[in-house]
Each structure stands twice: as structure tokens, then as C-alpha cells.
Amino acid sequence: MPATGKKTQEPKISDAAVEKATGKRWEQWFTELDDAGAAAWPHKQIAKHVHEGYMTTFWWAQSIAVAYENKRGLREKHEMPDGYQIQRTKRIQASPEAVWKLWTDPQQRETWLPESAGATVRNIREDKRNIRLDWPDGSRVLAGVRALDAEKSECGVQQSKLADATAAEEAKTYWAQKLAELKTKLE
Numbered sequence: 805m806p807a808t809g810k811k812t813q814e815p816k817i818s819d820a821a822v823e824k825a826t827g828k829r830w831e832q833w834f835t836e837l838d839d840a841g842a843a844a845w846p847h848k849q850i851a852k853h854v855h856e857g858y859m860t861t862f863w864w865a866q867s868i869a870v871a872y873e874n875k876r877g878l879r880e881k882h883e884m885p886d887g888y889q890i891q892r893t894k895r896i897q898a899s900p901e902a903v904w905k906l907w908t909d910p911q912q913r914e915t916w917l918p919e920s921a922g923a924t925v926r927n928i929r930e931d932k933r934n935i936r937l938d939w940p941d942g943s944r945v946l947a948g949v950r951a952l953d954a955e956k957s958e959c960g961v962q963q964s965k966l967a968d969a970t971a972a973e974e975a976k977t978y979w980a981q982k983l984a985e986l987k988t989k990l991e
Contacts, residue, residue: 813874813881817867826860830871837872847873847885880969887943888972889964894983896959898990900951903959904933906986907947916989917982939963943975959983 815822819829828836833854837843842850847869855865873879882888896903906912908928913920922940929935934948946962961983963975 810877810880812877815871815875817871822864822868822871826858826864826868828858830875833868834872834875837868838876842872843876843878847879882966882969882972884964886965888966888969889962890966890972890976890979891960891962892976892979892983893958893960894987895952896957896987896990897955898957899955900933900949900957902990903957903986904949906990907935907949907959916985941967941971943967943971959986 815830822833823829826833837850837853840853842853845853850869850872851862851865854860854868855862860868870879880888882890906916910920919940920937923937923945926936926938926944932948933950934946937945937947939945943963943965946964948960950958950960952958961979963979966972966975
């Protein structure tokens with residue numbers, strides 16, 4: 805168990821993929837970062853070190869920094885630099901337009917998601933079918949609808965800037981329930 809007491813997690817990206825993109829396998833990256841003292845650094849400093857010191861892309865620098873933090877127990881499950889983040893998805897036997905309308909029409913949204921009455925809509929992208937909301941607790945909600953076919957959709961929700969691991973677990977349960985309700989309402 806790491807000194808932080810946080811559970812370690814294995815990288816989600818394969819050794820082969822990270823080596824193909826960066827020239828190093830995970831254990832090589834972890835050793836390099838340990839030797840540099842990265843265990844004591846904030847996330848941004850780790851990512852900057854990887855990006856600038858090893859000429860990786862920004863995406864790979866972030867991925868390596870997150871994998872390092874997870875492997876060394878420096879980050880909890882769902883933890884991000886600005887709080888905690890969760891995601892939930894649900895397939896719904898309804899047209900994408902019908903699902904989308906329940907997100908974008910405020911009156912309809914409040915019928916199945918009354919908590920959204922206190923939220924502020926930050927942005928709606930009709931072309932991508934996603935909506936961003938500032939939630940009353942200070943977190944952010946991003947919801948999107950994807951067409952699987954003319955009468956089947958997938959609805960995804962991501963909630964970020966959650967206060968702690970407990971709030972993240974509560975949000976996972978909440979959105980699983982709300983997406984189930986949305987599915988029932990439309991099917």
C-alpha cells in the first residue's frame with residue numbers, strides 16, 4: 805500500500821500502446837518519474853515534465869501523468885486535478901431526437917430531473933447533441949445523446965468537479981437511477 809493510503813490502480817492503456825506511441829513501456833515511465841521525484845509533484849508538473857522532457861504530445865503527457873499517479877497511489881478512483889469525475893451511460897429504445905428534447909427543453913427536463921431547476925445551462929451544442937450545465941452544488945454536468953440507429957440512442961452523463969470520493973459515489977448512483985428513469989419514460 806502506498807504511503808498516501810490510496811489504492812493503486814493499473815494503467816488502462818496497454819504496455820504495447822504506450823510503447824508504440826512514446827517509446828517506453830509503463831514500468832520505464834514509472835521508473836523515470838520516480839527518479840525525477842515526481843511522486844511529490846502536483847499533476848500539472850508531472851504532465852509538463854513528461855511533455856517537455858520527453859517530447860510527447862499533450863494527450864500522452866496527461867495519460868502518463870494520470871497512470872503514474874494511479875499506479876503510485878497518488879490519486880483516488882475518479883479523482884481529477886479539479887475534483888472528482890464520474891460517468892454513466894444508458895441505451896434507450898427511442899430516437900435520439902426524443903432523448904435530446906428531454907435534455908434541452910427546460911420544462912421537460914425538470915419533469916424527470918427536478919434537480920436541474922437550480923442548474924445553469926452553460927452551453928448547448930445541437931450539432932453534437934451535448935449540453936453542459938453548472939449544477940447547484942458547484943459541480944458540472946455534461947450530457948450527450950448519440951444515435952445508435954433511427955430508434956435507438958445512447959445517453960451519457962459526466963459529472964465533474966465533485967467535492968470528494970463520497971460525492972463521486974453518490975453521483976454514480978444518482979445518475980444510474982436518473983438514466984433508468986429517462987429510459988422508462990421514453991420506452
